[in-house]
Amino acid sequence: xxxxxxxxxxxxxxxxxxxxxxxxxxxxxxxxxxxxxxxxxxxxxxxxxxxxxxxxxxxxxxxxxxxxxxxxxxxxxxxxxxxxxxxxxxxxxxxxxxxxxxxxxxxxxxxxxxxxxxxxxxxxxxxxxxxxxxxxxxxxxxxxxxxxxxxxxxxxxxxxxxxxxxxxxxxxxxxxxxxxxxxxxxxxxxxxxxxxxxxxxxxxxxxxxxxxxxxxxxxxxxxxxxxxxxxxxxxxxxxxxxxxxxxxxxxxxxxxxxxxxxxxxxxxxxxxxxxxxxxxxxxxxxxxxxxxxxxxxxxxxxxxxxxxxxxxxxxxxxxxxxxxx
Amino acid sequence: xxxxxxxxxxxxxxxxxxxxxxxxxxxxxxxxxxxxxxxxxxxxxxxxxxxxxxxxxxxxxxxxxxxxxxxxxxxxxxxxxxxxxxxxxxxxxxxxxxxxxxxxxxxxxxxxxxxxxxxxxxxxxxxxxxxxxxxxxxxxxxxxxxxxxxxxxxxxxxxxxxxxxxxxxxxxxxxxxxxxxxxxxxxxxxxxxxxxxxxxxxxxxxxxxxxxxxxxxxxxxxxxxxxxxxxxxxxxxxxxxxxxxxxxxxxxxxxxxxxxxxxxxxxxxxxxxxxxxxxxxxxxxxxxxxxxxxxxxxxxxxxxxxxxxxxxxxxxxxxxxxxxxxxxxxxxxxxxxxxxxxxxxxxxxxxxxxxxxxxxxxxxxxxxxxxxxxxxxxxxxxxxxxxxxxxxxxxxxxxxxxxxxxxxxxxxxxxxxxxxxxxxxxxxxxxxxxxxxxxxxxxxxxxxxxxxxxxxxxxxxxxxxxxxxxxxxxxxxxxxxxxxxxxxxxxxxxxxxxxxxxxxxxxxxxxxxxxxxxxxxxxxxxxxxxxxxx
Numbered sequence: 092x093x094x095x096x097x098x099x100x101x102x103x104x105x106x107x108x109x110x111x112x113x114x115x116x117x118x119x120x121x122x123x124x125x126x127x128x129x130x131x132x133x134x135x136x137x138x139x140x141x142x143x144x145x146x147x148x149x150x151x152x153x154x155x156x157x158x159x160x161x162x163x164x165x166x167x168x169x170x171x172x173x174x175x176x177x178x179x180x181x182x183x184x185x186x187x188x189x190x191x192x193x194x195x196x197x198x199x200x201x202x203x204x205x206x207x208x209x210x211x212x213x214x215x216x217x218x219x220x221x222x223x224x225x226x227x228x229x230x231x232x233x234x235x236x237x238x239x240x241x242x243x244x245x246x247x248x249x250x251x252x253x254x255x256x257x258x259x260x261x262x263x264x265x266x267x268x269x270x271x272x273x274x275x276x277x278x279x280x281x282x283x284x285x286x287x288x289x290x291x292x293x294x295x296x297x298x299x300x301x302x303x304x305x306x307x308x309x310x311x312x313x314x315x316x317x318x319x320x321x322x323x324x325x326x327x328x329x330x331x332x333x334x335x336x337x338x339x340x341x342x343x344x345x346x347x348x349x350x351x352x353x354x355x356x357x358x359x360x361x362x363x364x365x366x367x368x369x370x371x372x373x374x375x376x377x378x379x380x381x382x383x384x385x386x387x388x389x390x391x392x393x394x395x396x397x398x399x400x401x402x403x404x405x406x407x408x409x410x411x412x413x414x415x416x
Numbered sequence: 417x418x419x420x421x422x423x424x425x426x427x428x429x430x431x432x433x434x435x436x437x438x439x440x441x442x443x444x445x446x447x448x449x450x451x452x453x454x455x456x457x458x459x460x461x462x463x464x465x466x467x468x469x470x471x472x473x474x475x476x477x478x479x480x481x482x483x484x485x486x487x488x489x490x491x492x493x494x495x496x497x498x499x500x501x502x503x504x505x506x507x508x509x510x511x512x513x514x515x516x517x518x519x520x521x522x523x524x525x526x527x528x529x530x531x532x533x534x535x536x537x538x539x540x541x542x543x544x545x546x547x548x549x550x551x552x553x554x555x556x557x558x559x560x561x562x563x564x565x566x567x568x569x570x571x572x573x574x575x576x577x578x579x580x581x582x583x584x585x586x587x588x589x590x591x592x593x594x595x596x597x598x599x600x601x602x603x604x605x606x607x608x609x610x611x612x613x614x615x616x617x618x619x620x621x622x623x624x625x626x627x628x629x630x631x632x633x634x635x636x637x638x639x640x641x642x643x644x645x646x647x648x649x650x651x652x653x654x655x656x657x658x659x660x661x662x663x664x665x666x667x668x669x670x671x672x673x674x675x676x677x678x679x680x681x682x683x684x685x686x687x688x689x690x691x692x693x694x695x696x697x698x699x700x701x702x703x704x705x706x707x708x709x710x711x712x713x714x715x716x717x718x719x720x721x722x723x724x725x726x727x728x729x730x731x732x733x734x735x736x737x738x739x740x741x742x743x744x745x746x747x748x749x750x751x752x753x754x755x756x757x758x759x760x761x762x763x764x765x766x767x768x769x770x771x772x773x774x775x776x777x778x779x780x781x782x783x784x785x786x787x788x789x790x791x792x793x794x795x796x797x798x799x800x801x802x803x804x805x806x807x808x809x810x811x812x813x814x815x816x817x818x819x820x821x822x823x824x825x826x827x828x829x830x831x832x833x834x835x836x837x838x839x840x841x842x843x844x845x846x847x848x849x850x851x852x853x854x855x856x857x858x859x860x861x862x863x864x865x866x867x868x869x870x871x872x873x874x875x876x877x878x879x880x881x882x883x884x885x886x887x888x889x890x891x892x893x894x895x896x897x898x899x900x901x902x903x904x905x906x907x908x909x910x911x912x913x914x915x916x917x918x919x920x921x922x923x924x925x926x927x928x929x930x931x932x933x934x935x936x937x938x939x940x941x942x943x944x945x946x947x948x949x950x
Contacts, residue, residue, distance in 0.1 A: 340799065341801045350735075351735060373674055376736075377764045381928075382769060383772035404861040404868065414921045
């Protein structure tokens, strides 16, 4: 080949072999094709970077050459796998990384179950009633029941009987401690009112106050004051000041104790808002009254009794018994 | 007038005055004010009988009369006054505690006779006392008069209204019924009488003296044929004053139960000082300064002024609110809250009735409702710390017996039951009235039972009376012991047993009637105090 003067452009191309010429013609300026797995991993990394959640915008900024369709596909895949949380904020949609162990739990569940689980989780301490779950999730009742049974068997949620309405069951997460308003606080154990416990405490407080009153009577005549806080070791429950106050209130309603409020300095034990409640044992105002010392005062058939009838004073069996004392 | 009250009144009248009086009294209570003609027509009794019965009733202040405009007289029965007959034993007992036997007999005589002149009372009481005294001793009229004067000074007896002094006008015919008037000032003024003499025994044991006594008696009768100096001035028992006294007793004992003996003595002193200055319906006593109280304390109590002041402050600060402080002059002015005290006593009575009938847990719920006024069912369970099922049961039981009532507060205009609040509440005056009615019926029941028991054993009682009469007459004629023994054995041992049982039962029923009457008193005073408030 004689050396020809080099001419740019067509000549060069013409001198290439045919196969190279074809390949060159097909090559365009193509953006690099990211692997779908890479997209997802990148998104996950971004999520880890921004634990509060990332918007669509952030992902787009990071990978500007990704098409919207591919982005959406990746995000959907991550969501369905349960690795991302979809949240809505006023800026738009947010994607947040989900905790890994929960993610593993929910692997086998479907969307509806996840939704229900989310609602129950949001209810927190107080738990939520099945009808409320239905309102929030708009799912039919049968579906809800199925899902709840499913979740319970997986030990993700538990049913706690409410002390207010004994037929009502509220659902909450398995590891949460039910709130006081549901279980009734210190006076309930396993949804049963502990009446004996209350009675015992009642008696003890009263005896304590009575002995104080006795001691006071020996010495001076000033009114006695009393404040008491105690442990109840048999029940493994600590009693707060409020609990003791409810017990003392029942003693007031029994007429055995009276209460006064005095102004107290801030900082003294038991003072609330500059006031302190003082309790004192008292004896009843009058002896049992005259009416109840006769059979008529306590008679259950009093209204049916008249002279000449089946039940009359002349043949009253209660009177006969009473006269034989 | 409720059925129970009418029944009780008729039983009381029958027991104390007999069938005819009872018939007329019951008729008047049922039909209200009636003239004489109507009474005669409707009861079917003779005019003479009706007149006499009305006289008896008027004498005892149980029936009053009024002159109508048309010129005839109408009669009205005082139902409340008739119910007071139940309380006569308590009045007599109070007089005994305050003024010893003399006072007791004076009050008893006045109650039994309705109205009497002072001289008649003194004479009778002296005679009765002389009988009980040992041989040879007699009761002086002066002692009895003194006690009478003391009773009048403390307002336990009062003068009856008198016929006013009208200048004689020969033209106008005298009115068919006089209108009696009494001057406030004169009500407790004792006329100056020179009652000299001693009590006489009714029977003399000595036969020889009989002849002499007979002669003396005739002379004395002749002397006493002239009218006594205080003719026309009749005295009667002042029931309101006794009621005041019972109320004071109740307050003092309540204070003693709640606090200690010394505080109750202080309250008693305060009440004693206000006895004659405060009217019986007043809500508070007159303010008393602490200095006055200190001076009036009974002699036995040597407490220092400061201690008294401490006690008064304690009483004023107590949640009971029986004593209130009304000012600071004179070392602190204190009053006794009478209406509040009556309300507290009535509430305590209600609570005790609930406690005895339904149990102490029901009583707890009852007191809770009294304090908190209106509560929902859930709240009741929470506050009273009673399991829900039991609390519900108790509330419904009390509701069915009308101790507790429901107040509905609807949320929607259609009053749908599922959307209404139901609040439980206690209405004290209405509960008090309900219990008062029950008390009346209970007393009527007790009286009927007593009469029934007596009637059942009538034969036995008559027999024992006959035997006693025979014994007495034989003793008088000087029989031998063996004969007396024979007569006594006419009553066999089981019969004697039966008589013993009967006596015991009758006494028991009597005592319990008095006890129920105490409850009646507390409830009635409370209801009166709520009614009088404007």
